Amino acid sequence: MSEKIYVGVDIGGTTIKVGICNEEGVLVQTYEGPTDTDKGTEAILNNIATYARLIVTESTYDWEQVEGVGVGIAGFLDIPNGIIKHSVNLGLRNVNLPEYLEPRLGKTVRINNDANVAALGEAWAGAGKGVPNCVCYTLGTGVGGGIIINGRIIEGSSGMAGELGHIQIVPDLEAIQCGCGKMGCLETVSSATGIIRMAKDAVARGDRTSLAMVDHIMAKDVFDAAKAGDEVAIRIVSRAAYYLGKSMSVVAVILNPQRFIVGGGVAKAGEFLFEQIREVFAKLTPEVAQEGVEIVPAVLGNNAGVVGAAGLLLR
Amino acid sequence: MSEKIYVGVDIGGTTIKVGICNEEGVLVQTYEGPTDTDKGTEAILNNIATYARLIVTESTYDWEQVEGVGVGIAGFLDIPNGIIKHSVNLGLRNVNLPEYLEPRLGKTVRINNDANVAALGEAWAGAGKGVPNCVCYTLGTGVGGGIIINGRIIEGSSGMAGELGHIQIVPDLEAIQCGCGKMGCLETVSSATGIIRMAKDAVARGDRTSLAMVDHIMAKDVFDAAKAGDEVAIRIVSRAAYYLGKSMSVVAVILNPQRFIVGGGVAKAGEFLFEQIREVFAKLTPEVAQEGVEIVPAVLGNNAGVVGAAGLLLR
Structure with missing residues (x-):
């Protein structure tokens, strides 16, 4: 079977950063696009889906290899249910991210807060590797x-x-x-x-x-x-x-x-x-x-x- | 299949307390015997094995239902390997408990320190149940x-x-x-x-x-x-x-x-x-x-x- 890849999304107030990691956590490709915070919830969510598709299309990998899409975001979250309860800087309230993204991407979507994902990144493939x-x-x-x-x-x-x-x-x-x-x-x-x-x-x-x-x-x-x-x-x-x-x-x-x-x-x-x-x-x-x-x-x-x-x- | 039971052993300086828990963590039977700290390592280990067998024999359960034996003990432990590195009050040093007990009991043996097992007990079946x-x-x-x-x-x-x-x-x-x-x-x-x-x-x-x-x-x-x-x-x-x-x-x-x-x-x-x-x-x-x-x-x-x-x- 071909190698699995993992798509990560880091949503900031001005840009959304997307990346592909291989099974060892090596960041093999990145893409950045505007968040469009001023255009509202639908625009932001649409950008996430678009950029996630785009980065894989532009890579040497197939969409089938994508194990899922993870999203890091600052704000109050209901992590198990994937709900952004309130993200002050993005103006998002009660947004169920998996509910929106999973049908559009056909992949598992998980969220967590920015500090936690940064820690996981370092633990998986950075200063805490192994x-x-x-x-x-x-x-x-x-x-x-x-x-x-x-x-x-x-x-x-x-x-x-x-x-x-x-x-x-x-x-x-x-x-x-x-x-x-x-x-x-x-x-x-x-x-x-x-x-x-x-x-x-x-x-x-x-x-x-x-x-x-x-x-x-x-x-x-x-x-x-x-x-x-x-x-x-x-x-x-x-x-x-x-x-x-x-x-x-x-x-x-x-x-x-x-x-x-x-x-x-x-x-x-x-x-x-x-x-x-x-x-x-x-x-x-x-x-x-x-x-x-x-x-x-x-x-x-x-x-x-x-x-x-x-x-x-x-x- | 018949109900699984779990044998717990709490080793103190003067007595060894043994108990049978059912799958819900309910303590259905207990037994206490002397630790015999003054008689040395072999005597203490032998007592643990004896009391663990005894409590099941005297119960309505069969030895086959025993999922394993857990041991709580105060001291410096190498938990993953089941080694009592030093237990001051029992005078034990570098004792590998699973190595001694598993062949004698034919069951998985795990150890952990007294404060941790007390916490797990409360979490499983006490004030933290659920x-x-x-x-x-x-x-x-x-x-x-x-x-x-x-x-x-x-x-x-x-x-x-x-x-x-x-x-x-x-x-x-x-x-x-x-x-x-x-x-x-x-x-x-x-x-x-x-x-x-x-x-x-x-x-x-x-x-x-x-x-x-x-x-x-x-x-x-x-x-x-x-x-x-x-x-x-x-x-x-x-x-x-x-x-x-x-x-x-x-x-x-x-x-x-x-x-x-x-x-x-x-x-x-x-x-x-x-x-x-x-x-x-x-x-x-x-x-x-x-x-x-x-x-x-x-x-x-x-x-x-x-x-x-x-x-x-x-x-």
């Missing part, structure tokens, strides 16, 4: 997370598992309120937003730092300043790293994963950040729960979503 | 834990998952060192040992409390005093409850289980304790992660271990 138990962090505007146990995404009883950015890890005395309404969530300090906020606070209160001369501070500016020896920037990065490492220490005694995979824009700071996270993790975690545990950068970059979406069809 | 995702706390000398996802124990990459007592939840300023060597673990405040320590500290520093008149303070004394209105005891119980609820809030965003099940001696304090835990959980957890989540007492008591051990044979 490792059954991985926990993934995505450090961007917020802190996203995904948990893979025995090669499968842990969704939780209402799809809320893996919300690592909302681990309340900052002690009350220094906690600020998170977008979720609660105090001291990890993402208040370890996301790009958190790092930028700490930098702006430091500048506003007159701390002596080279960041005072930066017009629109980005997380990268803070890392660059820290690498150049700026004491204030160093303190901000240590704080972001400290709570990441501490949260991993908590996850380690709960789930005992073999590997933590860290991706997203902030992770581009590289070894400078990773060394600090590893140091904190080593210091805080009981020995038996840190044996053989690695903290490594994600490797698939922006492709993690499309690879993981394709991976939703694996059983 | 609920696929449960997290169990056992509040005793320490704080044990077990995580059940889709009806299966989460073991982690080296068997260290579910060590909920070692979630570092107490902030540095008020943290004390745990037996594991790290600071601020949940079990330093929410175990019987932690509660007794806080009570003794209060008495030692001259706090006005009725506990000053108790000779050997037990956790129950602290709960009784708190229920009677003793301010110091109330503060100690609130603290134990606070960190339990806070740890559940952390677990909720990581795993999003449907039910938290709390057992062990300390849980006997009942609704007085549970109400406080639920209040903290409700206050600290993001709304989306607490919808439909329940915090309930364990119901199987000391039988959880033997039921869960039997449940290891379920697939």
Whole structure:
């Protein structure tokens, strides 16, 4: 029998990215087209179906080889039933994706949220390849997370598992309120937003730092300043790293994963950040729960979503 | 075909408890015999085999109906291979239990640690019956834990998952060192040992409390005093409850289980304790992660271990 292929779809606010993965999770072809968010639900769904067909037509594979189509999307989802309950940035409400797509494509359609599919992508064919138990962090505007146990995404009883950015890890005395309404969530300090906020606070209160001369501070500016020896920037990065490492220490005694995979824009700071996270993790975690545990950068970059979406069809 | 039965074995330092469960996890028969820890490895293993045979012989079932034998034991285990690497209280080292028992019993033998099997017992046939995702706390000398996802124990990459007592939840300023060597673990405040320590500290520093008149303070004394209105005891119980609820809030965003099940001696304090835990959980957890989540007492008591051990044979 000919090789099976898996189609992954990563729906963003402006573009829909589609990819074909082979049985090893290798992304052999990609295609991107506009989401057409402004044209409404029908247009978006039609684009998904069109692009999924198109990428296979333009490839060397036949449609018969397609095992199914997986879709990653940000929003509140009813994962088992494939329903997008609410996707704020796409303006979708109560859309049953398999119901729409399966008759049009003649293939199984599965959905999951963006952070979970990115984690599955890394676990299947990225930094976690061959490792059954991985926990993934995505450090961007917020802190996203995904948990893979025995090669499968842990969704939780209402799809809320893996919300690592909302681990309340900052002690009350220094906690600020998170977008979720609660105090001291990890993402208040370890996301790009958190790092930028700490930098702006430091500048506003007159701390002596080279960041005072930066017009629109980005997380990268803070890392660059820290690498150049700026004491204030160093303190901000240590704080972001400290709570990441501490949260991993908590996850380690709960789930005992073999590997933590860290991706997203902030992770581009590289070894400078990773060394600090590893140091904190080593210091805080009981020995038996840190044996053989690695903290490594994600490797698939922006492709993690499309690879993981394709991976939703694996059983 | 006749009904399958599952034999569970719960090995303690002084007695070995054996039970037969039916396909619904109902414990239909139990037997207890001495462990004979002082007689060494061979005697202990022989007792397990003897009691497992005996309980079935004395029942209305035939040996042919036995699906397998599950064993719960405290210690460091290599679960996939069934090896007891080190059980301190039994004096066992590097014992391969299936290798010894399977030829003697002619049945599949599986092992897992005591906290995990207790969790599986409650999930299968106790307070978590019918609920696929449960997290169990056992509040005793320490704080044990077990995580059940889709009806299966989460073991982690080296068997260290579910060590909920070692979630570092107490902030540095008020943290004390745990037996594991790290600071601020949940079990330093929410175990019987932690509660007794806080009570003794209060008495030692001259706090006005009725506990000053108790000779050997037990956790129950602290709960009784708190229920009677003793301010110091109330503060100690609130603290134990606070960190339990806070740890559940952390677990909720990581795993999003449907039910938290709390057992062990300390849980006997009942609704007085549970109400406080639920209040903290409700206050600290993001709304989306607490919808439909329940915090309930364990119901199987000391039988959880033997039921869960039997449940290891379920697939």
